[in-house]
Amino acid sequence: xxxxxxxxxxxxxxPRLFALLVLFGAFMGLAGVLTTPFVPSWLGWSTLLSPSSAxxxxxxxLLLLSQFAxxxxxxxxxxxxxxAAAMGVSFCYSWVPYGIIHNTAAxxxxxxxxxxxxxxxxxxxxxxxxVSDPAEMTPIQTGGPxxxxxxxxxxxxxITYTVLWLLFFTGWxxxxxxxxxxxxxxxxxxxxxxxxxxxxxSAPKGGDPRIRFFLLGALVGALVILPVIATYVNPxxxxxxxxxxxxxxxxxxxxxxxxxxxxxxxxxxxxxLPLNPENYVVWYIVPSKISFTVWFLQLFLITIPSxxxxxxxxxxxxxxxxxxxxxxxNGAPFRWNGWYVGAAFGLIAIWLALNWxxxxxxxxxxxxxxxxxxxxxxxxxxxxxxxxxxxxxGVNPMAAPLILLSMWLIYIGAVRQMGxxxxxxxxxxxxxxxxxxxxxxxxxxxxxxxxxxxxRPPEMVVTLWFANRPTAVLFGYGGIIGTIPVxxxxxxxxxINLRDVTKLILAIGIVSAIIGYPVALWFSxxxxxxxxxxxxxxxxxxxxxxxxxxxxEEQFITEPLAQYLLAGFALIALVSFLNFRFVWWPLDPxxxxxxLGGGFATGYILPAFIGWLVKRLVYRVGGTKLDENVGMPFxxxxxxxxxxxxxxxxxxxxxxxxxxx
Numbered sequence: 001x002x003x004x005x006x007x008x009x010x011x012x013x014x015p016r017l018f019a020l021l022v023l024f025g026a027f028m029g030l031a032g033v034l035t036t037p038f039v040p041s042w043l044g045w046s047t048l049l050s051p052s053s054a055x056x057x058x059x060x061x062l063l064l065l066s067q068f069a070x071x072x073x074x075x076x077x078x079x080x081x082x083x084a085a086a087m088g089v090s091f092c093y094s095w096v097p098y099g100i101i102h103n104t105a106a107x108x109x110x111x112x113x114x115x116x117x118x119x120x121x122x123x124x125x126x127x128x129x130x131v132s133d134p135a136e137m138t139p140i141q142t143g144g145p146x147x148x149x150x151x152x153x154x155x156x157x158x159i160t161y162t163v164l165w166l167l168f169f170t171g172w173x174x175x176x177x178x179x180x181x182x183x184x185x186x187x188x189x190x191x192x193x194x195x196x197x198x199x200x201x202s203a204p205k206g207g208d209p210r211i212r213f214f215l216l217g218a219l220v221g222a223l224v225i226l227p228v229i230a231t232y233v234n235p236x237x238x239x240x241x242x243x244x245x246x247x248x249x250x251x252x253x254x255x256x257x258x259x260x261x262x263x264x265x266x267x268x269x270x271x272x273l274p275l276n277p278e279n280y281v282v283w284y285i286v287p288s289k290i291s292f293t294v295w296f297l298q299l300f301l302i303t304i305p306s307x308x309x310x311x312x313x314x315x316x317x318x319x320x321x322x323x324x325x326x327x328x329x330n331g332a333p334f335r336w337n338g339w340y341v342g343a344a345f346g347l348i349a350i351w352l353a354l355n356w357x358x359x360x361x362x363x364x365x366x367x368x369x370x371x372x373x374x375x376x377x378x379x380x381x382x383x384x385x386x387x388x389x390x391x392x393x394g395v396n397p398m399a400a401p402l403i404l405l406s407m408w409l410i411y412i413g414a415v416r417q418m419g420x421x422x423x424x425x426x427x428x429x430x431x432x433x434x435x436x437x438x439x440x441x442x443x444x445x446x447x448x449x450x451x452x453x454x455x456r457p458p459e460m461v462v463t464l465w466f467a468n469r470p471t472a473v474l475f476g477y478g479g480i481i482g483t484i485p486v487x488x489x490x491x492x493x494x495x496i497n498l499r500d501v502t503k504l505i506l507a508i509g510i511v512s513a514i515i516g517y518p519v520a521l522w523f524s525x526x527x528x529x530x531x532x533x534x535x536x537x538x539x540x541x542x543x544x545x546x547x548x549x550x551x552x553e554e555q556f557i558t559e560p561l562a563q564y565l566l567a568g569f570a571l572i573a574l575v576s577f578l579n580f581r582f583v584w585w586p587l588d589p590x591x592x593x594x595x596l597g598g599g600f601a602t603g604y605i606l607p608a609f610i611g612w613l614v615k616r617l618v619y620r621v622g623g624t625k626l627d628e629n630v631g632m633p634f635x636x637x638x639x640x641x642x643x644x645x646x647x648x649x650x651x652x653x654x655x656x657x658x659x660x661x
Contacts, residue, residue, distance in 0.1 A: 009368075012076045013500040018507075021080055025088030025508035028054055029515045032092040034523060037532035038654045040232055041250065046534040047094045048650045051483045053643055054089045055082035056193055060218070060640050063201040067211065075202040075494045082194055083487040083501055087508035090480050091162055091516040095473040098520050098537040100158060102529065103470065104128040106539040108137040117546035119450045120458040125153045126393040141536070143528030146521060155517050161389050162513040165474050168382035170484060170505055172408070173415055174369040175362055175379075177488045178498075179355075186419030189285055190482065191489040196636050198490065210633040217637025222645035224277050224638075228253070229649030233656070243276075249323075254279065255603070259324045268318050269306040271325035272603040278642050283604075283611020284635040285422040288619075291612035293591025294423075294598065298605045301595070302336060309333055325600035326431055330557050335564045337557045340597035341427045341435065342568025347593055348413035349569075350576055369488065369498035394462040399437045403467050406435040410472075411481045418485050420590045423604075425597035428476040430544065431556055434467025442559065444551040461546035468545045480509065533657065568596060 013021075032049040039048045047053070059082055065071040073081075091097060104127045107118050121127050129150035131137055139145070180186045200211050230237045231244065239245065243253060247260035254276025258264050261273075274280075283291050306328070309315065314333050318324050329337045352359060366372040383404060390400040410428055417424040427435070441464070447454035475481050484505055491501045529536050544555075553559035576589045598604045618631045 009495055009497040011497045011500055013080065013497070013503060017077075017080070018503065021084040021504060022507055022511060024081065025084040025504075026511050026515060028058075028085050028088035029090075029092035029512045030519065032089040033097070033516055033519045035650075035654055036094050036098060036520075036537075037523065037527065037529070037534045038657045039650050040533055040653055043646055043650045045094050045251065046537060048647060048654065049089050050093045050478055051086045051090045051480065052478055053647065055085040056197070056640055057644055057647055058082060058085045059194065059197040059201060060644055063197050066201045066203075067205055067215075070205065072204075073202060075198050076496050078198045078201055079194075079487065079490045079494055079496050080500060080504060082198070082490070083504045084508055086483045086487065087480075087505055088512055090166075090483060090509050091474075091512040092519075094534070094537055095477050096162070096479065097158075097516040098524075098534070099473055099539075099541075100470060101128075101517070101520055101524060102536040102539045103541045104154065105137055105140050105524075106536055107542045109134050109141075110542075117456055117461050117542060117548040119453070120455045120461045120546070121394075124394055124458065124462065126157060126462070128154050139528070140524050141528055141530045143531065144525055146525040151521060155521065157389065157393065159513050159517055161386070162474050162517075163510050164382045164385045164389065165471075166480060166506070166509045166513070167378045168386065168404075169411065169475055169480060170502070170509075171370075171375050171379035171382065172412060173484045174367060174488070174498075174502060175375060176412065176415070177485060178367045178369060179358060179362075180416070180419050181489060181492050184419075187287070188419050188485065188489040189287065189422035190418045190424075191486045191493075192285060192422070192632070193636050193640060194486055194490050195493050196633065197640070198494065210629055213630050214633040214637035214640075217634035217639075218641030218644070219637075220634075221278070221281070221638035221641030221643075225642050225645050225649075229645060229652075233649060233652050241275075257323060259318070259322050265319035267307065268310040268315050269303040269328065269602050270605075271323075271328055271600045274599070274603060274607055278639065280607045280610050281635050281638045282423060283607045284615055284631065285639075286608070286611060287421065287588075288612050288615045289586070289588045290421050290423075290591035290594065291608045291615070292586060293588045294595045295605050295608035295612060297587070297592060297595035298599075298602050298608070302334075303602050303605065306334060306336075325603075329601045330431065332558075335557065335561065336596060336601050337427075337432060338561045338564025339568035339571065340425070340593070341432055341557070342565035342570075343572040343593045343596050344413050344425070344427045344568075345409055345565075346569035346572035347576075347589055348409060348416055350573060350589075351416060367498075369502050390466060393466065394459060395466055396440060396459055396463045399440055399463045399467065402436045402440070403434070403471060406433070406437065406467065407471060407475075410435065411476055414476070414481055415485050417590050417593065418482065420588075421594065423594060423598065424590075425594040426476060426481075427597060428472045430469045430541075433469065433472060433556070434464055437463060437467035438552050438556060441547075441552045444547075444553060456546050456548060464547060464552075465541070465545045469541055470545075480505075 028049065032054065035048040036046060039046050059078065062073055062078065066073065107121065107127045108129065108131055110118055123130055129147060200208055200214060227240050228243060231239045241254065242248065247257045249255050249257050249272065252272070254274065256273040256275060258270045258273045315328065315331060318328060321327060363376055364372060386404055387400040390403060391397050410426060414424055414426040441460055445457065445460060448457050473479065487501050488498060491498050547555050572589055572592055575587050575592050578585045579587065579589055615631070618627050
């Protein structure tokens with residue numbers, strides 16, 4: 001097929017199949033939202049099923065059935081089934097909707113105490129029911145009936161807001177994805193766990209030699225995580241890895257907080273040290289040029305210069321600071337997070353500049369994934385709708401389009417990274433946001449008097465809140481940004497009609513949002529968050545995002561920042577030029593972005609180095625054939641087996657929660 005040739009592929013999405021897939025997606029969404037509160041925190045941020053895990057586990061079960069029970073499923077249906085599983089859970093797991101609901105409930109629960117940000121927005125319906133006494137909100141913690149009438153405006157706004165972001169990014173990704181897939185032929189390593197399982201599950205038994213190494217990898221991956229699961233299932237079983245104790249980080253399984261080790265006060269730039277084997281295996285899946293770039297730059301660009309700066313008197317507060325990664329990445333003299341954001345924006349900005357003719361004409365082109373007219377209506381309509389919703393919620397009118405622009409730059413750039421690497425680094429963490437919006441409040445506007453105390457102006461609180469994690473979790477943080485490109489790529493690889501995938505993405509995504517918010521709200525009240533393992537999920541956002549304690553220029557990435565953003569942009573421009581100009585050039589632009597922002601600045605040095613070294617040895621011994629037939633199937637199998645064993649363990653401990661004590 002020619003680089004720009006359009007090939008019409010017959011649709012296999014009959015009305016009956018479409019209805020069945022929507023029902024399956026709804027079932028997965030319900031399973032996701034109902035299991036989340038009872039899953040232990042070590043399991044992926046209290047998530048049993050996520051947009052990334054649900055489809056991989058679905059395919060793995062079908063793969064096992066095909067190999068050992070003789071059940072055969074066609075490739076087209078496998079891809080569509082995986083798409084349905086991913087989209088069904090897209091708004092039905094921990095971050096969405098529980099993170100949204102529980103943070104707004106937390107605002108009401110503590111709106112009259114010493115926290116001034118909460119006072120400022122106590123009359124804003126966008127933050128849940130307007131209550132005169134925090135006791136009115138305690139049933140969400142202890143159990144009780146849901147006051148649906150008071151929550152109705154909140155639910156309607158958030159469901160609409162979520163669906164509009166789904167339309168916005170589906171339109172943009174479908175527009176750009178085909179150029180990246182068809183014209184540029186990006187490899188999309190993030191899609192390999194899906195595409196490989198589809199190929200293995202649809203092949204006749206014994207017909208694909210890769211199956212042996214895939215299953216071996218799955219077995220090893222399961223055995224690696226099994227001791228951890230065994231300890232949680234039965235606390236009498238010793239924690240042989242020690243991952244549940246200090247200096248290991250509770251929310252990053254198998255990763256050491258390096259600052260708490262004996263070498264922590266001596267080697268300042270190292271904040272975390274992953275020891276989980278899964279963190280190393282995934283780096284085998286990453287293209288070797290990218291993995292080399294990551295460990296090389298994290299060592300020689302970040303670690304060594306920062307250690308020298310420490311000897312010169314910088315980072316003087318870090319030797320005694322635990323969890324020091326944010327302070328290190330945001331601190332002088334380098335402010336690496338500034339470099340990171342500049343490089344991430346530069347990666348997509350340079351592509352846009354080099355492809356300005358395509359972008360100029362793209363709105364007139366009908367893509368295989370969607371008619372041009374419909375896509376344009378989706379993008380323009382969702383853009384206007386999102387701006388209108390934000391203004392209606394109380395966001396500064398100038399900030400509303402800046403929120404969209406910030407999120408567009410960050411997450412379209414993330415999709416570009418996914419086209420080239422399995423591991424990506426997206427500046428969507430709360431310390432990097434609200435990327436552009438914060439400049440509306442620099443210099444800091446100060447405080448106003450509310451009930452005789454100093455508090456932030458309500459508009460500022462609402463604006464900074466929606467410019468941060470409450471918006472980003474709707475599509476980032478393992479959500480639809482990482483889902484939609486994978487299934488377009490899987491469909492493209494197997495000759496499946498891309499419009500079939502688009503229909504499922506939109507239909508099941510909308511169903512997921514409609515299911516997620518009301519069910520999560522009902523379940524939180526019915527059970528009471530105090531009676532679940534999860535509790536109030538990640539409910540600290542209201543303490544930070546409104547900048548109640550410090551000036552805006554001192555929070556997030558500390559100002560002045562422009563020179564660091566420019567440094568990151570200049571670095572990515574230089575690496576991109578040299579990478580394009582010279583075949584021998586060893587550093588990759590995407591690897592540069594990941595090096596600057598991945599693994600808390602230096603946490604990828606060892607995993608990326610080991611992954612790169614093993615891959616180089618495999619190529620040295622057996623070339624691409626050994627990699628394709630043995631190395632990659634084993635690595636993908638390891639990740640899937642590890643994940644499957646985690647989920648089985650999560651199901652067991654969830655069931656245990658309800659058994660008589």
